[in-house]
Amino acid sequence: AEAVWGSCLAQALYMTADFAGSVAAFDAAERLEPLPVNAALTRAQAAAFAGMETGPVEAALDLYGQLAGPQAGDAVQLAREAFAVFTAFERLDAARAVGAWLERQAPPDVIQAYEARVLDDPSVTRAPADYVEALFDDFAERFDHQLVEMLDYRAPAELAGMLERYQTRFERVLDLGCGTGLSAEPLARFGGTLTGVDLSRAMLERAAARGGYAELVQADALAFLAGRPAAFDLVFAADVLIYFGDLAALFETVAAALTEGGYFVFSTELAEDGWQVLPSGRFAHARAYVEAVAGPRFEVLEMVPTALRREGHSTLAGGLYVLRRKA
Ligand SMILES: C[S@@+](CC[C@H](N)C(=O)[O-])C[C@H]1O[C@@H](n2cnc3c(N)ncnc32)[C@H](O)[C@@H]1O
Incomplete structure (x- = not known):
């Protein structure tokens, strides 16, 4: 029961965007019993998001790949989700770093192109129709x-x-x-x-x-x-x-x-x-x-x-x- 409680705490910290706290709580829960697959995936994602806030995006994605193992989702998809989370929580430096990484993954689609320019381009007066x-x-x-x-x-x-x-x-x-x-x-x-x-x-x-x-x-x-x-x-x-x-x-x-x-x-x-x-x-x-x-x-x-x-x-x-x- 303590392990389940620990996993719940870790999920809650993840939802409030305390990614490092979430990883620590998952680690503590894992010391009591092995994590179920879903929890292990959320931990991998939390670790990646925490890594993106403090270091290079590539390293964070590598870490995600290692932690998630064969269950790992697509890296671009994960980066897009990270971008959405960081903008929602107004962590703009992290959002910009992820946005720049996404831009380097050719070819950027219309969604990425608009999101990358919107903050810094004063000519944007409405969201473009194709976006x-x-x-x-x-x-x-x-x-x-x-x-x-x-x-x-x-x-x-x-x-x-x-x-x-x-x-x-x-x-x-x-x-x-x-x-x-x-x-x-x-x-x-x-x-x-x-x-x-x-x-x-x-x-x-x-x-x-x-x-x-x-x-x-x-x-x-x-x-x-x-x-x-x-x-x-x-x-x-x-x-x-x-x-x-x-x-x-x-x-x-x-x-x-x-x-x-x-x-x-x-x-x-x-x-x-x-x-x-x-x-x-x-x-x-x-x-x-x-x-x-x-x-x-x-x-x-x-x-x-x-x-x-x-x-x-x-x-x-x-x-x-x-x-x-x-x-
Ligand atoms: C957040 S949704 C709201 C949908 C709906 N009115 C509601 O309240 O659930 C915004 C909708 O507006 C549409 N939209 C945004 N800009 C538009 C535009 N310039 N012309 C036509 N539709 C547009 C989007 O495609 C999207 O379906």
């Missing part, structure tokens, strides 16, 4: 489980609940960046026909399987909106503005796609000031910035600060907005 598409094609299968069950993501239901206090019926609804269709059910209460648009085919396939959409379109948000003037009385965008930095063009095209008095409802990650790109490659926006960009075309009816989802040690601060298009 978003590749990222979500890759993520689609795990998205619902990870966001809803692991990360406590509830923005679609919260946004729909806010909107309902202003208007209870909409005729033509656009779910912008609809993903796997998590918003379809919360939006059903408003009636009308629901269109979903998204860059990722794999996400759209899941939305189609979930149901609730009259139409699903694979397109970039801006291009799609530009082709549908005055077509919707509600544009709903849950967790999508995080892929846009500068919001001016997006707000302008949303306004043009809405009928007069139509609603634009969305969530953002919160920034202190203006908009900024985060180590995750996503973008955050200050309330004052959103209000300033919205001002010419929208009335901001409500903004509610919220915890968007869990990230690293804490929750991610976000904002939920209800806007109405001016006449």
Whole structure:
């Protein structure tokens, strides 16, 4: 029982990104009895991550190979996971070192290319379409489980609940960046026909399987909106503005796609000031910035600060907005 307890402690330390502590706890548990295969693999991974924080990435990957033995997973995959963990926990030096190693593994894919340049390139004002598409094609299968069950993501239901206090019926609804269709059910209460648009085919396939959409379109948000003037009385965008930095063009095209008095409802990650790109490659926006960009075309009816989802040690601060298009 003591060995099991020790393994549990080691897993917990791993989850909180104390990788050296996790290895020490696994070692202590192993002195009592041999580690089960899964625990031994987690120890190998913890040892590799701890090594990446203190020394060369290659050496850490070698160590992983030795410790994991024949069960070892792919090194590039492990490095990608390390990159995600280090950015989530804001260990940017380690993230950069792993990013540089990944870049040397030819050829870098679009995801790696964007992640490597995003922190240091001031010309990045939105996530590129090919990056978003590749990222979500890759993520689609795990998205619902990870966001809803692991990360406590509830923005679609919260946004729909806010909107309902202003208007209870909409005729033509656009779910912008609809993903796997998590918003379809919360939006059903408003009636009308629901269109979903998204860059990722794999996400759209899941939305189609979930149901609730009259139409699903694979397109970039801006291009799609530009082709549908005055077509919707509600544009709903849950967790999508995080892929846009500068919001001016997006707000302008949303306004043009809405009928007069139509609603634009969305969530953002919160920034202190203006908009900024985060180590995750996503973008955050200050309330004052959103209000300033919205001002010419929208009335901001409500903004509610919220915890968007869990990230690293804490929750991610976000904002939920209800806007109405001016006449
Ligand atoms: C975090 S997911 C949120 C999905 C869904 N709205 C939800 O709340 O579950 C973001 C989605 O926005 C899509 N997306 C991001 N930028 C986009 C763009 N410029 N045009 C169309 N879709 C975009 C992504 O493909 C992804 O499916």
